[in-house]
Amino acid sequence: xxxxxxxxxxxxxxxxxxxxxxxxxxxxxxxxxxxxxxxxxxxxxxxxxxxxxxxxxxxxxxxxxxxxxxxxxxxxxxxxxxxxxxxxxxxxxxxxxxxxxxxxxxxxxxxxxxxxxxxxxxxxxxxxxxxxxxxxxxxxxxxxxxxxxxxxxxxxxxxxxxxxxxxxxxxxxxxxxxxxx
Amino acid sequence: xxxxxxxxxxxxxxxxxxxxxxxxxxxxxxxxxxxxxxxxxxxxxxxxxxxxxxxxxxxxxxxxxxxxxxxxxxxxxxxxxxxxxxxxxxxxxxxxxxxxxxxxxxxxxxxxxxxxxxxxxxxxxxxxxxxxxxxxxxxxxxxxxxxxxxxxxxxxxxxxxxxxxxxxxxxxxxxxxxxxxxxxxxxxxxxxxxxxxxxxxxxxxxxxxxxxxxxxxxxxxxxxxxxxxxxxxxxxxxxxxxxxxxxxxxxxxxxxxxxxxxxxxxxxxxxxxxxxxxxxxxxxxxxxxxxxxxxxxxxxxxxxxxxxxxxxxxxxxxxxxxxxxxxxxxxxxxxxxxxxxxxxxxxxxxxxxxxxxxxxxxxxxxxxxxxxxxxxxxxxxxxxxxxxxxxxxxxxxxxxxxxxxxxxxxxxxxxxxxxxxxxxxxxxxxxxxxxxxxxxxxxxxxxxxxxxxxxxxxxxxxxxxxxxxxxxxxxxxxxxxxxxxxxxxxxxxxxxxxxxxxxxxxxxxxxxxxxxxxxxxxxxxxxxxxxxxxxxxx
Numbered sequence: 001x002x003x004x005x006x007x008x009x010x011x012x013x014x015x016x017x018x019x020x021x022x023x024x025x026x027x028x029x030x031x032x033x034x035x036x037x038x039x040x041x042x043x044x045x046x047x048x049x050x051x052x053x054x055x056x057x058x059x060x061x062x063x064x065x066x067x068x069x070x071x072x073x074x075x076x077x078x079x080x081x082x083x084x085x086x087x088x089x090x091x092x093x094x095x096x097x098x099x100x101x102x103x104x105x106x107x108x109x110x111x112x113x114x115x116x117x118x119x120x121x122x123x124x125x126x127x128x129x130x131x132x133x134x135x136x137x138x139x140x141x142x143x144x145x146x147x148x149x150x151x152x153x154x155x156x157x158x159x160x161x162x163x164x165x166x167x168x169x170x171x172x173x174x175x176x177x178x179x180x181x
Numbered sequence: 182x183x184x185x186x187x188x189x190x191x192x193x194x195x196x197x198x199x200x201x202x203x204x205x206x207x208x209x210x211x212x213x214x215x216x217x218x219x220x221x222x223x224x225x226x227x228x229x230x231x232x233x234x235x236x237x238x239x240x241x242x243x244x245x246x247x248x249x250x251x252x253x254x255x256x257x258x259x260x261x262x263x264x265x266x267x268x269x270x271x272x273x274x275x276x277x278x279x280x281x282x283x284x285x286x287x288x289x290x291x292x293x294x295x296x297x298x299x300x301x302x303x304x305x306x307x308x309x310x311x312x313x314x315x316x317x318x319x320x321x322x323x324x325x326x327x328x329x330x331x332x333x334x335x336x337x338x339x340x341x342x343x344x345x346x347x348x349x350x351x352x353x354x355x356x357x358x359x360x361x362x363x364x365x366x367x368x369x370x371x372x373x374x375x376x377x378x379x380x381x382x383x384x385x386x387x388x389x390x391x392x393x394x395x396x397x398x399x400x401x402x403x404x405x406x407x408x409x410x411x412x413x414x415x416x417x418x419x420x421x422x423x424x425x426x427x428x429x430x431x432x433x434x435x436x437x438x439x440x441x442x443x444x445x446x447x448x449x450x451x452x453x454x455x456x457x458x459x460x461x462x463x464x465x466x467x468x469x470x471x472x473x474x475x476x477x478x479x480x481x482x483x484x485x486x487x488x489x490x491x492x493x494x495x496x497x498x499x500x501x502x503x504x505x506x507x508x509x510x511x512x513x514x515x516x517x518x519x520x521x522x523x524x525x526x527x528x529x530x531x532x533x534x535x536x537x538x539x540x541x542x543x544x545x546x547x548x549x550x551x552x553x554x555x556x557x558x559x560x561x562x563x564x565x566x567x568x569x570x571x572x573x574x575x576x577x578x579x580x581x582x583x584x585x586x587x588x589x590x591x592x593x594x595x596x597x598x599x600x601x602x603x604x605x606x607x608x609x610x611x612x613x614x615x616x617x618x619x620x621x622x623x624x625x626x627x628x629x630x631x632x633x634x635x636x637x638x639x640x641x642x643x644x645x646x647x648x649x650x651x652x653x654x655x656x657x658x659x660x661x662x663x664x665x666x667x668x669x670x671x672x673x674x675x676x677x678x679x680x681x682x683x684x685x686x687x688x689x690x691x692x693x694x695x696x697x698x699x700x701x702x703x704x705x706x707x708x709x710x711x712x713x714x715x716x717x718x719x
Contacts, residue, residue: 085241085260085304085306086215086217086260086261086262086302086303086304087262087302088215088262089215123430123431123448123449124431124449127412127413127430127431131377131394131395131413134376134377134394134395135377138341138358138359138377142323142341145239145240145323148293149240149293149302149303150300150302151215151262151302152240152302152303152304152323153304154240154241154304154323154324154342155240155323158323158341158359161359162359165377
C-alpha cells in the first residue's frame with residue numbers, strides 16, 4: 001500500500017500527543033554538568049604539565065631575582081678586584097651558592113624540557129639535543145678542572161657561563177614546537 | 182631558530198659582566214681569608230731561523246706579540262692562593278714554566294702541581310714576545326689568547342676563552358670552543374674551527390675556511406674564496422674575492438659582493454644573496470630565499486618558503502613548494518617549479534617554463550616563449566614569444582603573444598588578445614574570448630562555454646574553426662576578406678552581418694556559403710547555441 005505526502009502529513013498531525021515532563025530539563029542539566037566534569041578530568045593530565053612548566057618558570061624567576069638582589073648588595077670591593085684571578089673563601093662560597101641556584105633551576109627545567117628533546121625526532125630538536133650534550137660535556141670538563149683548582153676565578157666564571165647557557169637552551173627548547181621542523 | 186643571535190651575544194656579555202660583579206664584592210670583603218702570593222717568571226731565549234715557538238698552557242690568559250729581534254721573551258705571571266702564606270709559597274714553587282730548546286723549536290709548557298690539594302688554587306698568565314718570523318704553535322684552555330703581528334705560519338688552539346688574532350702574515354689555523362674567535366688583517370689563508378662561540382673575521386688577504394656549530398659566523402673583506410660550515414647560528418659573508426660556499430642549518434645566511442661562484446646550502450633559515458659575479462646555487466627550507474644581481478646561472482631551491490629576486494645574468498632554475506616565487510630580469514631561460522604557491526616572472530630574455538599547482542602563474546615578458554603547466558590556478562602571460570599554457574579550474578589570459586598560442590584548459594575561461602601566430606584553444610564550462618588574432622589559424626574547441634573570436638584586420642586569411650555546445654558562438658571578421666563558411670547548430674539560430682552567398686541546403690540550423698570571394702575557411706559548429714557572424718569593430 002502506498003500513501004501520498006498529504007496523507008502522511010495528515011496522519012502525523014493526528015498522532016501528535018502532548019504530556020508534562022517536569023524532570024526533563026533538570027535531567028538535561030545534570031547530564032551537562034556530568035559531561036563538563038568528565039571533560040575537566042580528561043584535561044587534568046595536561047594541567048599537571050602546565051603546573052610543571054609554571055613551577056620551572058617560577059624557579060627561574062626566583063633564581064633571577066636572587067641574582068639581581070645579590071648584584072645590588074652593598075659592594076665594598078675595589079675596582080681592581082674584578083681583575084683577580086683567584087677567589088677568596090667568601091667569594092668562593094658566593095659563587096658555589098650561585099652555582100647551586102643554577103643547578104636547581106636547570107634541574108627544574110630539565111624535567112620538562114629534556115623529555116621533549118629526547119622524544120622529538122625533528123632536526124631542530126636533534127640539534128638542541130646535540131647542543132645540550134656538548135654543554136654537558138663542557139660542564140663536566142670544567143668541573144673536573146675545578147676539582148683541582150677550586151679558587152680559580154676563570155674556571156668558576158666559565159662554569160657559571162655554561163650553566164647559564166644550558167639554562168637558556170632549555171628555555172628555548174620549551175618554547176619550540178617539537179614537531180615544527 | 183638559531184641558538185645564537187646578536188641578542189644572545191648581548192645577553193651572554195651582560196651575564197658575564199653580572200657574574201663578575203657578583204664575584205667582585207665577595208672577593209673584596211673576604212680577601213683576608215686566604216693568602217695569595219705571586220711570582221713572575223721571565224726568560225729570554227735566542228731563536229734561530231726556522232725554529233718554531235710552541236706553547237702548551239691552560240687556566241690563564243696568553244698575550245703574544247712580535248718584534249723584529251731573533252729572540253723570544255717569555256714572561257709568566259704566576260698566582261697561587263692557599264689558606265696560609267706558607268702553603269701558598271710552597272705551592273707557588275711547584276708551579277713550573279718549562280722552557281725547552283731543540284733545533285726545531287722552543288717549547289714552553291706550564292706545569293701545575295699534580296697532587297690534588299683541595300685548598301690550593303693557581304693561575305698563570307703569559308706575556309710573550311716572539312720573533313715575527315717564527316712559526317707559532319700554541320695550546321691553551323680556560324683563558325683568553327691574543328696573538329698580534331705574527332709574520333709566519335700559526336696554529337693556535339684554545340678552548341673556553343676568547344681567541345683574538347690580528348695583523349698577521351702567512352697561513353693560519355685557529356681553533357676554539359666555548360669562546361669567540363676574532364681575526365683581522367691577515368695576509369694569508371686562514372682556517373678557523375669553533376664549536377660554541379661567535380667567529381668574526383675581517384680583512385683576510387687569502388682564502389678563508391670557517392667551521393662553527395652553535396654560534397654566528399661573520400666574515401668581511403676576504404681576498405680569495407670563503408668556505409663556511411655552520412650549524413646553528415647565523416652566517417654573514419660580505420665581500421669575498423673568490424668562489425665561496427656556505428653550509429648552515431637553523432640560521433640565517435647573508436652573502437654579498439662575491440667575486441666568483443657562490444653555493445649556499447641552508448637547512449632551516451632565510452637566505453639572502455646580493456651581488457654574485459659568478460653562478461649561484463642556493464638552497465634552503467622553511468625560510469625565505471632572496472637574491473639580487475647574480476652574474477651567471479642561478480639555481481634557487483626552497484621548501485616551504487618564498488623565493489624572490491631580480492637580475493640574473495644567465496639561466497635561472499627555481500624550485501619551491503608552499504611559497505610564492507617572484508623573479509625578474511633573467512638574461513637566460515627561466516625554469517620555475519612550484520606547488521601551492523603563486524609564480525610571477527618578469528622580463529625573461531630567454532624562454533620561460535613554469536609548473537605549479539594551486540597558485541596563480543604570471544609571466545610578463547619572455548621573448549623566446551613560455552610554457553606553463555598549472556594545476557588549479559589562474560594563468561596570465563603578456564609580451565611573450567610562442568606560448569603553451571595549460572591549467573584547469575582557472576582563467577587563462579594571454580596578451581601580446583609574438584608567436585603561436587596553445588591553451589589547454591578545463592573548467593576555466595580563456596581570454597587572449599594580440600596574438601601574432603596560430604591559436605589553438607581547448608577548454609570547457611567557460612567562455613573563450615580571442616581578439617586581435619593575426620595568426621593564420623584559429624582553432625577553438627569548447628564545451629558548454631561561449632566562444633567569441635575577432636580576427637584582426639590586415640591579414641589576407643585567418644582560417645577559423647570554432648566549436649562548442651550549449652553556448653553561443655560569435656565571430657567578428659574584418660571586411661574585405663573572403664571566407665568559405667560552414668556553420669551548423671542545433672537548437673539555435675545562425676545570423677550573419679556580413680553579406681553571404683549561400684550554397685547547398687539552407688536551414689535554420691545549418692549554413693554553407695561564401696563571404697566575399699571566399700577562399701578562407703570559416704567553420705562554426707555548435708549544438709544548443711546561436712551562431713553570429715559579425716563585422717569586426719574598426
